[in-house]
Amino acid sequence: MSSEKRFGYEWHKYQEIDPNYEIQFLKWIYPLKPKDFKGKKILDAGCGMGRNSYWALKYGAKDLTAFDYDKRSVKAAVKNLASFKNARVEFKSIYEIDYKNQFDIVFCLGVIHHLANPHLAIKNLIQSIKPGGLILIWVYGYQGNVWIVKFVNPIRKNITSKLPLPLVHFFSYFLSLPLWFWVKIFKGPGLYLRQLSGFKFWHIRSIVFDQLIPEIANYFTKEEAKKLLADFNELKEIEIYPVNNNSWTVLGQKYD
Numbered sequence: 084m085s086s087e088k089r090f091g092y093e094w095h096k097y098q099e100i101d102p103n104y105e106i107q108f109l110k111w112i113y114p115l116k117p118k119d120f121k122g123k124k125i126l127d128a129g130c131g132m133g134r135n136s137y138w139a140l141k142y143g144a145k146d147l148t149a150f151d152y153d154k155r156s157v158k159a160a161v162k163n164l165a166s167f168k169n170a171r172v173e174f175k176s177i178y179e180i181d182y183k184n185q186f187d188i189v190f191c192l193g194v195i196h197h198l199a200n201p202h203l204a205i206k207n208l209i210q211s212i213k214p215g216g217l218i219l220i221w222v223y224g225y226q227g228n229v230w231i232v233k234f235v236n237p238i239r240k241n242i243t244s245k246l247p248l249p250l251v252h253f254f255s256y257f258l259s260l261p262l263w264f265w266v267k268i269f270k271g272p273g274l275y276l277r278q279l280s281g282f283k284f285w286h287i288r289s290i291v292f293d294q295l296i297p298e299i300a301n302y303f304t305k306e307e308a309k310k311l312l313a314d315f316n317e318l319k320e321i322e323i324y325p326v327n328n329n330s331w332t333v334l335g336q337k338y339d
């Protein structure tokens with residue numbers, strides 16, 4: 084089963100919009116701010132159950148298109164965004180989108196690191212931006228995740244990404260318990276574990292589950308992450324920002 088289908092299982096199970104997702108969204112989109120979305124035309128690529136689109140719409144986006152390549156994810160996003168008449172959710176693959184020069188801001192959060200062909204995906208996203216518009220991606224970092232790369236990644240790659248999802252979900256409960264106790268007691272170390280200390284148990288479990296299920300998970304050094312956008316001549320002013328010392332937000336602007 085492909086990664087997007089496996090994520091569909093996750094977003095079907097965990098489809099509630101939690102207020103903590105706003106804090107996460109604000110970290111992922113930095114240096115953009117809520118005011119940057121006001122009156123803008125937005126594309127959310129690989130939207131999952133719509134938790135990021137939700138905040139962009141709350142911040143006053145004029146028009147938003149979200150897409151994902153899994154039917155259950157699309158269904159959950161349609162439900163979560165139903166109250167916004169200026170939002171539409173489409174079932175599409177990032178490899179086949181044909182939007183051209185349409186959007187002021189294109190964001191793609193937590194998707195690129197799960198793709199077999201990130202270059203083609205980003206090429207398609209750049210094509211969809213208006214001249215002068217922005218592309219923002221958030222990807223896993225290598226720095227700050229060395230222990231995941233060394234210990235969790237081999238288990239994910241060789242075992243849990245191949246196991247039936249209900250079974251992985253069952254295991255995720257027992258792996259989440261010690262993490263939950265740890266973050267509640269120590270509230271760290273580091274920014275990310277401090278952030279997790281404010282999350283409910285189900286949320287921590289969903290993150291653990293999310294780490295265990297995909298076929299592909301790439302962890303980028305700073306240089307590799309920046310290169311994801313810097314490889315494209317259509318973009319200028321590419322900047323990279325660390326998030327929680329374990330991931331990267333990369334932002335670029337399309338030439339006018």
Ligand SMILES: C[S@@+](CC[C@H](N)C(=O)[O-])C[C@H]1O[C@@H](n2cnc3c(N)ncnc32)[C@H](O)[C@@H]1O
Nearest residue numbers: 087090129130131151152153176177192193194
């Ligand atoms: C970790 S989830 C992140 C979802 C969402 N961006 C969020 O932050 O909640 C990765 C998402 O990428 C989607 N995805 C994977 N391959 C895709 C493809 N080829 N086209 C579109 N979406 C894809 C998955 O279905 C999944 O919803």
